Amino acid sequence: MQKSANILVLDGDPLNRVVLENTLSDEHLVIGCSNSGQAFERLLQTRFDLIIVDILMPDDEGLDFLLQLKADPSSYQIPVIVISASNSYQDEARGLMLGAVDYIVKPFSPNIVKARIKIHLAIKQKNDLLERLANIDGLTEIPNRRALDETLAQLWYQSRDQHVPLSMLLVDIDYYKEYNDSCGFSAGDECLVKVAKVLESITQKVEGFVARYDGVRFVALMNKRNADQALSLAAAMHQAVDALSIPHPSSPICAHVTISIGVVHVKEDFSGDHQDSLKLADEALLQAHHLQERVVLVNR
Numbered sequence: 455m456q457k458s459a460n461i462l463v464l465d466g467d468p469l470n471r472v473v474l475e476n477t478l479s480d481e482h483l484v485i486g487c488s489n490s491g492q493a494f495e496r497l498l499q500t501r502f503d504l505i506i507v508d509i510l511m512p513d514d515e516g517l518d519f520l521l522q523l524k525a526d527p528s529s530y531q532i533p534v535i536v537i538s539a540s541n542s543y544q545d546e547a548r549g550l551m552l553g554a555v556d557y558i559v560k561p562f563s564p565n566i567v568k569a570r571i572k573i574h575l576a577i578k579q580k581n582d583l584l585e586r587l588a589n590i591d592g593l594t595e596i597p598n599r600r601a602l603d604e605t606l607a608q609l610w611y612q613s614r615d616q617h618v619p620l621s622m623l624l625v626d627i628d629y630y631k632e633y634n635d636s637c638g639f640s641a642g643d644e645c646l647v648k649v650a651k652v653l654e655s656i657t658q659k660v661e662g663f664v665a666r667y668d669g670v671r672f673v674a675l676m677n678k679r680n681a682d683q684a685l686s687l688a689a690a691m692h693q694a695v696d697a698l699s700i701p702h703p704s705s706p707i708c709a710h711v712t713i714s715i716g717v718v719h720v721k722e723d724f725s726g727d728h729q730d731s732l733k734l735a736d737e738a739l740l741q742a743h744h745l746q747e748r749v750v751l752v753n754r
């Protein structure tokens with residue numbers, strides 16, 4: 455049977471782990487850990503939907519685990535239920551202040567644990583959906599400007615700190631006002647979706663990221679690659695959009711829809727911030743339009 459959620463249990467008491475496993479494992483995949491080292495290892499291997507932790511383990515092991523979990527950007531959003539033998543208000547308040555979503559006192563009723571877990575999993579599912587919707591462009595269903603800003607900032611600082619290059623490709627669909635005027639706005643929407651999808655599939659092949667930047671422009675990001683690889687990505691994008699062969703009756707340059715690309719390859723100069731480099735990509739794109747080149751690359 456397909457398990458509905460992955461749940462990690464950190465509890466030093468084997469009996470409690472068994473009770474929780476027996477209570478939850480008919481619906482969920484339950485991984486029990488007796489110490490925090492094991493629990494961190496499991497977190498690296500599996501995507502968990504919920505964590506149950508005993509915060510009264512010897513040497514504050516459960517408490518430290520909760521603190522580390524909430525301090526780490528890769529795990530802070532996983533809901534944590536604290537389970538504890540203490541029924542003091544102070545302990546309960548402490549667990550909740552540290553970021554737990556619930557506090558259950560031992561000995562617990564398996565049915566109440568089950569019911570509370572159901573509530574927290576439903577909340578998580580809704581939060582995940584909201585998070586996804588907030589990062590997706592409504593028309594093309596690829597990541598939106600908000601997701602781009604977040605990813606760009608992350609990649610910028612990661613590339614700077616690890617001394618690896620970062621390539622930014624600003625892609626524009628050519629003569630789109632003319633396309634809308636001659637084919638109609640809804641055909642314009644359809645074309646935009648097709649172009650977005652091919653850009654996404656080409657970029658994913660090189661483990662890059664692409665988002666709708668504004669109107670009919672997209673930004674693709676790729677790090678740890680050299681300038682030639684950035685140009686190869688641009689060439690693959692051109693090829694893929696050409697292969698769509700979407701007729702463009704009013705384009706002065708081609709019978710089908712085409713794109714132009716401004717590329718900034720940041721190898722050494724990570725001065726200023728990432729938005730400055732995006733401005734450079736904009737200038738490279740303007741130059742591509744001006745020179746009627748398909749791609750213009752600027753090195754930093």
Ligand SMILES: Nc1nc2c(ncn2[C@@H]2O[C@H](COP(=O)(O)OP(=O)(O)OP(=O)(O)O)[C@@H](O)[C@H]2O)c(=O)[nH]1
Binds near residue numbers: 627743
């Ligand atoms: N159908 C459709 N059109 C859009 C959308 N967003 C922006 N546009 C249109 O895209 C056109 C972009 O125009 P410009 O930025 O001037 O660029 P262009 O006409 O492609 O000219 P060049 O960039 O010089 O090739 C505008 O006419 C917008 O109305 C959209 O979501 N759907």
